[in-house]
Amino acid sequence: MKKLTLIFTMAISALATKAQLKTTAVCPVFNVDVLEGTINNDLSAKSTLGEVKTTFPCFTDLTETSSGNGCIGAFYKDKDISFFTERGYIEIGEKFKGKLSLPLMGASRNSLFKWLGYPKIKDVNWDAFQTKYGILILYYNKANKINKLQLSSKTTDTIKLCE
Template structure:
């Protein structure tokens, strides 16, 4: 009986001796600046490695061999970074800070901020900006639609290639 108690005590102490205090990585909030085309101060033409090092806590990524090229996901925050295609995607349920409340805004309320779209479709508008292109997707066609997806790119509308 003494041997069993001694063995169990040894196992508990041995397990505790391997425990270490490790600081938790502070992920912080993602800040999207729609007017400057950045997330946490980084533009979409930043490389994937640099973006992942400066914006930690990604929830996954796809390498360049995927159909959309290199993609870094922040699924818990509602953000994806398409590095090879040079754009950010801010999805429904975005958790973070946004400098200009665009998500959920009515389609006809945005023209005063962005002007007329350079390219227009039934469910989306592409606006030319100082940094490239801002694409806003809507929940419904016409004025009744509200923004439910934001894509920010450093590419012009002429060469922009979004992943389907």
């Protein structure tokens, strides 16, 4: 009977040692300065994957090795922001949960001149603006309202976007 009690006690103890409390990674608010090209005054499109992971540890998806498409990065799907570190750009979607320094999301295409001037390249669905950090690409929905932003450290001639 003592052996049975000892074995039972050891089994319970072994299970208890494996049960650990795990904390959920909490991220600070994403504050995007569109004119400076920075996030929380610390990260930019030139930031490394390690820097992004350290500053914002609550990523929902992470790609650390290239699968041929060069789309290495940290992705925050619940906050609608993605850092494509190998390609040197940050993408912000229309459901972005954070703060933009300029109220661009949902802004009309015709109201941008006062903040950004004339676009360097204009297309039916997007405009690319020259910035001091590279380029800012704004995408428009059918109502000509902004629904996606891309901040890039590249130029309009060298940028390569992920699909």
